Amino acid sequence: xxxxxxxxxxxxxxxxxxxxxxxxxxxxxxxxxxxxxxxxxxxxxxxxxxxxxxxxxxxxxxxxxxxxxxxxxxxxxxxxxxxxxxxxxxxxxxxxxxxxxxxxxxxxxxxxxxxxxxxxxxxxxxxxxxxxxxxxxxxxxxxxxxxxxxxxxxxxxxxxxxxxxxxxxxxxxxxxxxxxxxxxxxxxxxxxxxxxxxxxxxxxxxxxxxxxxxxxxxxxxxxxxxxxxxxxxxxxxxxxxxxxxxxxxxxxxxxxxxxxxxxxxxxxxxxxxxxxxxxxxxxxxxxxxxxxxxxxxxxxxxxxxxxxxxxxxxxxxxxxxxxxxxxxxxxxxxxxxxxxxxxxxxxxxxxxxxxxxxxxxxxxxxxxxxxxxxxxxxxxxxxxxxxxxxxxxxxxxxxxxx
Numbered sequence: 001x002x003x004x005x006x007x008x009x010x011x012x013x014x015x016x017x018x019x020x021x022x023x024x025x026x027x028x029x030x031x032x033x034x035x036x037x038x039x040x041x042x043x044x045x046x047x048x049x050x051x052x053x054x055x056x057x058x059x060x061x062x063x064x065x066x067x068x069x070x071x072x073x074x075x076x077x078x079x080x081x082x083x084x085x086x087x088x089x090x091x092x093x094x095x096x097x098x099x100x101x102x103x104x105x106x107x108x109x110x111x112x113x114x115x116x117x118x119x120x121x122x123x124x125x126x127x128x129x130x131x132x133x134x135x136x137x138x139x140x141x142x143x144x145x146x147x148x149x150x151x152x153x154x155x156x157x158x159x160x161x162x163x164x165x166x167x168x169x170x171x172x173x174x175x176x177x178x179x180x181x182x183x184x185x186x187x188x189x190x191x192x193x194x195x196x197x198x199x200x201x202x203x204x205x206x207x208x209x210x211x212x213x214x215x216x217x218x219x220x221x222x223x224x225x226x227x228x229x230x231x232x233x234x235x236x237x238x239x240x241x242x243x244x245x246x247x248x249x250x251x252x253x254x255x256x257x258x259x260x261x262x263x264x265x266x267x268x269x270x271x272x273x274x275x276x277x278x279x280x281x282x283x284x285x286x287x288x289x290x291x292x293x294x295x296x297x298x299x300x301x302x303x304x305x306x307x308x309x310x311x312x313x314x315x316x317x318x319x320x321x322x323x324x325x326x327x328x329x330x331x332x333x334x335x336x337x338x339x340x341x342x343x344x345x346x347x348x349x350x351x352x353x354x355x356x357x358x359x360x361x362x363x364x365x366x367x368x369x370x371x372x373x374x375x376x377x378x379x380x381x382x383x384x385x386x387x388x389x390x391x392x393x394x395x396x397x398x399x400x401x402x
Contacts, residue, residue: 091148094126099147104117104121109153112128113293115128116203124295124370132146157230168222171191172191175344183322194208202382242316244313244314250394255398257298262370264361265293291392305359308398308399309354309356309398310354310399311393311394313395318347319345321337321338343363343365347364348363349363361380363380367383
């Protein structure tokens with residue numbers, strides 16, 4: 001325990017791969033209404049080649065692999081003991097139990113988001129598996145290759161993490177619910193340390209309670225330890241209010257938002273040719289042009305703006321203009337409130353505005369509702385997913401809403 005108490009879980013996003021420009025005067029977002037009722041990169045050597053014998057005995061046994069970078073970077077987390085091989089799900093099936101958590105973590109850290117990490121792989125996990133298979137050239141509905149890769153890359157699905165002291169700066173147990181009172185706050189903080197830690201590890205408070213206990217999670221304090229999914233942490237404290245500029249490569253990429261599948265897919269600028277070398281060769285080929293995919297909540301049908309748009313801006317910790325008339329009718333009113341930035345802001349921690357006024361991709365204050373509760377006009381992602389967008393797309397890129 002003394003060793004555990006000396007280890008700190010360092011944030012995954014503390015050092016970003018892209019330049020950030022501090023914001024001097026952040027613009028107030030004029031978004032369409034929302035429904036107010038509302039990592040570790042995959043290890044290349046862990047992914048079997050497309051022509052490998054996936055059903056060999058060696059392929060069914062997880063090989064030793066380094067813990068995720070979130071833990072290994074600086075002894076950030078203490079991974080718990082991996083499950084014995086006998087307890088693992090059959091390699092060709094949808095996993096359950098700890099194996100399901102392992103798969104969800106692997107997909108999340110590979111930029112093929114499964115949604116909330118909770119050990120219950122549903123539709124979003126299935127979509128993530130299909131996208132991962134497409135990227136690597138495996139049959140879309142196969143579980144074999146991705147299970148093998150997940151077992152090698154994520155031997156320990158759980159870790160012990162310490163509640164960082166910085167959580168005190170991002171938690172306000174008295175955060176009001178009424179918009180008029182929220183407009184008076186300095187930031188839209190988390191309402192509890194349990195909420196802070198659940199979003200930090202891409203999960204929910206109920207799942208943290210399952211892993212620990214209700215008394216533990218509801219009574220959390222800084223420096224205390226809990227069991228969490230062994231995923232690279234989303235660090236709210238690393239956000240500075242940056243405005244992201246165009247990038248020579250990332251501004252040439254494009255995104256396709258599928259409002260039927262509830263998924264955004266991100267592609268390289270130039271689609272790579274899919275070539276079958278011989279008529280008798282397998283028809284499946286890797287689609288390396290597909291670089292990432294995340295679950296989303298689309299707008300209500302009457303507010304969705306289908307078509308091809310350009311991303312005009314990307315802003316961290318945006319201030320949001322709350323307009324009740326806009327919520328009710330879709331038309332701007334004369335009275336409004338400015339809701340400050342923060343994780344519980346209705347547009348989350350990042351706003352990516354499109355060339356269609358008032359429409360954009362953004363975060364959310366309720367990640368567990370992604371895909372289950374419609375917004376009015378915009379495209380919602382979990383905060384831990386939306387913060388990755390500037391590393392994948394930049395202003396100037398095209399965004400198609402289908």
